[in-house]
Amino acid sequence: MSEIKYITTPLTEETVKNLHAGDFVRITGPIYTARDAAHKRMYEALGRGEALPFDVKGNVIYYVGPSPTKPGEVVGSAGPTTSGRMDKYTPTMIEQGMKGMIGKGFRNDAVVEACKKHHAVYFVAIGGAAAVISQSIRSEEMVAFEDLGPEAIRHYEVVDFPAIVGIDIEGNDVYKLEIAKYAELLNK
Amino acid sequence: MRDIDVKEVTRAVAECCIDSCNNLPEGVLKKLEAARKEEISPLGCQVLDTIIENAKLANKKQVPLCQDTGLTVVYIDIGQEVHFTGGDLWDAIHAGVAKGYTEGYLRKSSVDDPIFLRKNTQDNTPAIIHCRIVPGEKVHIIVLPKGCGSENMSQLRMLKPADGLEGIINFVLEAMRTAGPNPCPPVTVGVGVGGNAEKATELAKYALARKIGEHNANPQYAKLEDDLLELVNKTGVGPSGLGGKTTALAVNVEYAPTHIGGMPCAVIFNCHAARRSETTI
Ligand code: SF4
Numbered sequence: 001m002s003e004i005k006y007i008t009t010p011l012t013e014e015t016v017k018n019l020h021a022g023d024f025v026r027i028t029g030p031i032y033t034a035r036d037a038a039h040k041r042m043y044e045a046l047g048r049g050e051a052l053p054f055d056v057k058g059n060v061i062y063y064v065g066p067s068p069t070k071p072g073e074v075v076g077s078a079g080p081t082t083s084g085r086m087d088k089y090t091p092t093m094i095e096q097g098m099k100g101m102i103g104k105g106f107r108n109d110a111v112v113e114a115c116k117k118h119h120a121v122y123f124v125a126i127g128g129a130a131a132v133i134s135q136s137i138r139s140e141e142m143v144a145f146e147d148l149g150p151e152a153i154r155h156y157e158v159v160d161f162p163a164i165v166g167i168d169i170e171g172n173d174v175y176k177l178e179i180a181k182y183a184e185l186l187n188k
Numbered sequence: 189m190r191d192i193d194v195k196e197v198t199r200a201v202a203e204c205c206i207d208s209c210n211n212l213p214e215g216v217l218k219k220l221e222a223a224r225k226e227e228i229s230p231l232g233c234q235v236l237d238t239i240i241e242n243a244k245l246a247n248k249k250q251v252p253l254c255q256d257t258g259l260t261v262v263y264i265d266i267g268q269e270v271h272f273t274g275g276d277l278w279d280a281i282h283a284g285v286a287k288g289y290t291e292g293y294l295r296k297s298s299v300d301d302p303i304f305l306r307k308n309t310q311d312n313t314p315a316i317i318h319c320r321i322v323p324g325e326k327v328h329i330i331v332l333p334k335g336c337g338s339e340n341m342s343q344l345r346m347l348k349p350a351d352g353l354e355g356i357i358n359f360v361l362e363a364m365r366t367a368g369p370n371p372c373p374p375v376t377v378g379v380g381v382g383g384n385a386e387k388a389t390e391l392a393k394y395a396l397a398r399k400i401g402e403h404n405a406n407p408q409y410a411k412l413e414d415d416l417l418e419l420v421n422k423t424g425v426g427p428s429g430l431g432g433k434t435t436a437l438a439v440n441v442e443y444a445p446t447h448i449g450g451m452p453c454a455v456i457f458n459c460h461a462a463r464r465s466e467t468t469i
Contacts, residue, residue: 022231024234037306064255065255065256065295065297066255066295067251067252067255067257067293067294067295068293068294068295069293070251070293073251076251076252076255076293076295077246077251077252077253077254077255077295078255079254079255079256081256081337082336082337082340082370084370104337104369104370104372104428105337105368105369105370105429106368106369106370106429124369124428124430126235126238126239126242126428127254127337127369127372127428127459128239128242128253128254128372128459128460128461129238129239129241129242129254130242130246130252130253130254130255131242131245131246131249131251131252131253132238132241132242132245134251135245149296149308150255150295150296150297162238164231164430174231174430175368175369175429175430175431177431178229178231178424178426178430178431178432179368179423179424179425179426179429179431180424181424181431182228182229182424182425182426182431182432182433183422183423183424184424185228185424186421186422186423186424186433187422187424
């Protein structure tokens with residue numbers, strides 16, 4: 001197993017250059033949450049020539065809609081949601097300067113191409129491991145679209161958020177590589 | 189005749205909602221631990237370790253295993269000797285979901301109108317209710333919260349008799365490969381064969397309501413479940429779809445009589461957070 005790489009956000013060119021599909025990472029720093037409805041609103045805002053509710057440059061967006069926060073906790077359970085639903089909006093976000101995304105599941109070719117072209121990275125978090133992941137979230141702050149409830153944009157400060165590099169800046173896709181490897185091995 | 193106040197139903201449904209979302213069934217946890225011992229992929233091992241740790245942590249802290257606490261599917265078997273009092277039974281079930289999701293700090297993921305408004309109903313209602321009238325004077329309830337990551341990978345195919353067993357097997361494997369990481373493997377695969385389009389789909393979901401480890405009572409179908417499990421675990425999808433030999437923990441097949449001209453088949457996945465809680469009143 002490769003060793004764990006500790007990285008900080010916002011992401012720099014230096015950092016993303018060093019990441020390869022399949023690497024274990026621990027992410028520390030600010031990240032922003034957004035999923036289906038928030039992406040739709042941001043995409044439409046850009047279409048109208050308006051600014052985004054936060055500066056995405058170098059930043060990481062986490063595809064998550066947390067469960068409500070229990071009294072005494074910082075945040076509810078907050079694991080990744082299926083990233084593919086954001087594929088439609090992602091190349092535009094990457095063009096705006098977004099450097100990283102955290103989610104789970106397959107991405108389409110347009111996302112892979114955008115990662116290659118603009119040096120962005122797709123991180124995979126373990127779906128359904130929400131209670132464990134939440135422990136790395138140290139603070140939460142509302143940023144925009146509060147009316148969307150779990151889908152609102154929030155700013156999290158995370159410490160050692162556990163993830164795996166899903167798509168690197170060369171366009172390598174961990175899912176495709178690993179599934180093909182084991183499909184071959186198990187059918188020998 | 190036995191009188192049951194519908195408030196009893198509300199209370200039971202609410203408890204099952206909270207219990208299922210916070211506590212992974214013990215059988216599922218055991219299967220995960222057994223799979224961890226067999227897994228050969230380093231990423232896969234890491235994933236299994238994390239989801240086992242997650243299940244234990246959620247149980248200890250009494251928080252949801254996964255933030256997507258789903259739409260709430262409720263199976264209710266009503267003994268025909270039961271007489272409900274104190275209100276509308278359907279309202280009581282929905283009230284149970286609202287109570288469980290609100291008091292349990294579970295995420296409300298239900299929107300009222302699928303196309304135009306998509307406004308959150310704020311309490312996760314309505315429940316999706318499947319009801320049967322059965323002999324006796326008891327009420328049996330199974331609550332199966334189901335997240336959308338796995339639900340979105342569901343498939344229905346109107347296979348033809350000539351497609352035969354091979355057609356079923358190929359369809360299940362194709363559905364699994366297409367789903368890949370999205371339904372958060374290791375999954376439970378629910379397969380519904382026969383009936384018509386809606387019956388096959390209902391059966392596939394009902395197959396997921398089974399307790400893990402139970403097989404179809406028909407030996408031919410039980411063997412098909414074992415065979416499919418072996419094949420699904422050779423797809424290489426692995427834990428979280430990051431490669432490995434633990435793609436599914438179980439394949440459950442349910443079947444029903446069908447038309448001379450058809451062999452509909454539906455596949456629905458349940459994620460490793462295979463939430464399920466049951467109770468009897
Ligand atoms: S598919 Fe994954 S993210 Fe969705 S409910 Fe299941 S475990 Fe959670």
